[in-house]
Amino acid sequence: MKILVVEDEKQLREIIKESLQKDRFVVETANDAASASDKLEAYSYDCVLLDIMLPDGNGLDILRKIKQDGRKENVIIISAKDAIDDKINGLDLGADDYLAKPFHLAELSARIRSVARRNNHGGDTTVRIGNLEICPDSREVSVDGKLLDLSRKEYDILEYFINRRGRLINKLTLAESVWGDHIDMADNFDFIYAHIKNLRKKLNEAGSGIEIKSVYGLGYKMEENP
Amino acid sequence: MKLIYKVILRASVGMAAIMICWSVLFYFGMIKVINDEIDDILSDFSEQLIVRFLSGEKIPLSADDVTGQYELLKISEDVADELPQVRFEDKEMYIYRIDDHVASRVMKTIFYDNTGQYYQLTAATPSFEKDDIGKSLIWWTISLYALMMIVSIIIYVTVFYRCMKPFYVLIGWLDAYKIGQTNRPLENPTDITEFARLNDVAVRTMRRNEQIYEQQRQFTGNASHELQTPIAICINRMEMLMEDDTLTPQQMEAAAKVLESLGNLQKLNKSMLLLSRIDSGQFPETEKNLSLRTIIDGMIDDYxxxxxxxxxxxxxxxxxxxxxxxxxxxxTTLVANLLKNAFVHGDNGKIIITLSEQAFTISNGPAKEALDADVVFQRFAQGKHRRNESSGLGLAIVKSICEQFNLSVTYRFIGNYHTFTVEKRQKPDDAPNL
Incomplete structure (x- = not known):
């Protein structure tokens, strides 16, 4: 997949590039509205990561242009302005997703994958990994066609891991994503461990080919068993 | 104590002192005038008697007259030498004409005839009762004082409030003024120079405060906003670093600690940004009659x-x-922060959440001692209750939210429980209390 990153902040642009390259995406970058427009004129991309505040213009104008020209690029807005208005404006103009800065890199990859899936498979968002199938629309998980009985939180955790497989997931990030921002003051993450333990047990019993590994002191990582 | 009471009290004390001095002086002055008059009469009377006696006219040794009564007494030369020639006395005397002992003025004159015989002429006439005069003077003084006070209080109060009206309008305005919010302009026309100046100074001071407040708020907002990206980049770099499988467990552990601190920094920055956005009114959409129970229901199980x-x-x-x-x-933030606060500080205790049409109350305890109610809502005011997982801004955010939406939040220590109560604020009574 080929991605164009439009971001004026050098450090952030570089780290997004590195991280996405690690996920085997092909990454091009633009540091202002003019060079972004030039690149979009010359090439086509699968996905554009668009910063709204650019030194020489507004990212929303680029978005408008993409949509006017009827191009098929998926657009994910990345902006430090997490005001609801901006978000609504962006989505109204046809952006596929909106990610408020600061974000976790794992989150970014997951969003790119999810947007691509939605648009490339005719709306079928089902994800298959080995013998495991997860359908976000109906919130159903099956192994070898047999439905797994997961609690709400277990499902949320599994979906989070599936979208970020192979990446290290920080306990705090996981907690914030699954439980919501209001848990960010928790000083003890035992409650996550309890859910992970149950999830592992259910996945093992069903004979799925994926494993949630603990990473010392930090969090977890989901891996596919060969 | 209200200014007018102070003025009246002081004026009354001053007036009382003046009235007392005045009545004492008046008393003595009056007695002097009366005595002078009587003494003149007695002098004339005595002179006539002495002239008549010396001219050889036979007059009785004592007699009663319309003017007064007298008594003529022979005295020896020695006695006469010791006494002054004329002396006046006040004393009770038996007056024949009245047939009673009354207060009298007595004049004693010493003289001698051509034989060298000394005489003392005692002439007396009824005068007045000093006690009576004193008493009636006191009575009059008190009545006059009371009357004057009533009249002066009426005048004082009328004049005072007429003159001080601009002052009270200004106090009312300052009282109702809330920095950083929309305030009504000061309408306080006055032709009193001092008050006009006071108005001017108050308006200028408030404008300056407003500017400083705005600058500070913007600075905090901008600073936290600008910090966001570098912090995010640090976190992202650390996350990438930790995905490197060649790291040793020790390196991993050190990196995890750095990441944790960065996470705290990010949380703190987010809270500051939120606080600055609340204070600058960036959450204008208000939902009417929002139910807090629904919000609590949505998060209590997670907590x-x-x-x-x-x-x-x-x-x-x-x-x-x-x-x-x-x-x-x-x-949601308001409820979350109060719940979080109760849970974080509630080890092995109990949390009580109560809702009523009037208030939302959340208590946690039992605790040993109360928190300092004056600083509990201040930013970073954690004192000895500091916890690592707490940013010190949670309750400050609660307070800011309440202020934005006309709610009040109060802290009380009831029955060993830290109790936070959110209520609808009463309409502020900004009319000056005249």
Whole structure:
């Protein structure tokens, strides 16, 4: 997949590039509205990561242009302005997703994958990994066609891991994503461990080919068993 | 004490002192005048008698006259030498004409005839009762004082409030003034120079405060906003670093610690940004009659599971609800911060959540001692209760949200429980209390 990153902040642009390259995406970058427009004129991309505040213009104008020209690029807005208005404006103009800065890199990859899936498979968002199938629309998980009985939180955790497989997931990030921002003051993450333990047990019993590994002191990582 | 009472009290004390001095002086002055008059009469009377006696006219040794009564007494030369020639006395005398002892003025004159015989002429006439005069003077003084005070208080109060009206209008305005919010302009026309100046100074001071406040608020907002990206980049770099499989466990552990601190920094920065956005009114959408119970229901179970290791008993009974007009996102933050606060500081204790039409109350305890109610809502004011997982801004955010939406939040220590109460604020009474 080929991605164009439009971001004026050098450090952030570089780290997004590195991280996405690690996920085997092909990454091009633009540091202002003019060079972004030039690149979009010359090439086509699968996905554009668009910063709204650019030194020489507004990212929303680029978005408008993409949509006017009827191009098929998926657009994910990345902006430090997490005001609801901006978000609504962006989505109204046809952006596929909106990610408020600061974000976790794992989150970014997951969003790119999810947007691509939605648009490339005719709306079928089902994800298959080995013998495991997860359908976000109906919130159903099956192994070898047999439905797994997961609690709400277990499902949320599994979906989070599936979208970020192979990446290290920080306990705090996981907690914030699954439980919501209001848990960010928790000083003890035992409650996550309890859910992970149950999830592992259910996945093992069903004979799925994926494993949630603990990473010392930090969090977890989901891996596919060969 | 109100200024007018102070003025009246001081004026009364001053007036009382003046009235007392005045009545004492008046008393003595009056007595002097009366005595002078009587003494003149007695002198004339005595002179006539002495002239008649010396001219050889036979007059009785004592007699009663219309003017007064007299007594003529022979005295020896020695006695006469010791006494002054004329002397006046006040004393009780038996007056024949009245047939009673009355207060009298007595004049004693010493003279001698051509034989060298000394005589003392005692002439007396009834004068007045000093006690009576004194008493009536006191009575009059008190009555006059009371009358004067009543009249002066009426005059004082009328004049005072007429003159001080601009002052009270200004106090009312300052009282109702809330920095950083929309305030009504000061309408206080006056032709009194001092008050006009005071108005001017008050308006200028408030404008300056407003500017400083705005600058500070913008600075905090901009600073936190600008910090966001570098912090995010640090976190992202650390995350990438930790995905490197060649790291040793020790390196991993060190990196995890750095990441944790960065996470705290990010949380703190987010809280500051939120606070600055609340204070600058960036959450204008208000939902009418939002139910807090719905919001609490949505998060209480998460909290219970997150803090299960703290073994906290939660008492949250179904029933009444508290409704208010508030932004939904901020209502969630408000409830979350109060719940978080109770859970974080509630080890092995109990949390009681009560809702009524009037108030939303959350208590946690039992605790040994009360928090300092004056600073509990101040930013970073954690004192000895500091916890690592707490940013020190949670309750400050609660307070800011309440202020934005006309709610009040108060802290009390009731029955060993830290109790936070959110209520609808009464309409502020900004009319000056005249």
């Amino acid at each position: 219970k599971s997150i803090y299960a290791h703290k073994k906290i008993e939660v008492e949250y009974l179904p029933g009444n609800d508290f409704h208010c007009d508030i932004n939904r996102q901020l209502a």
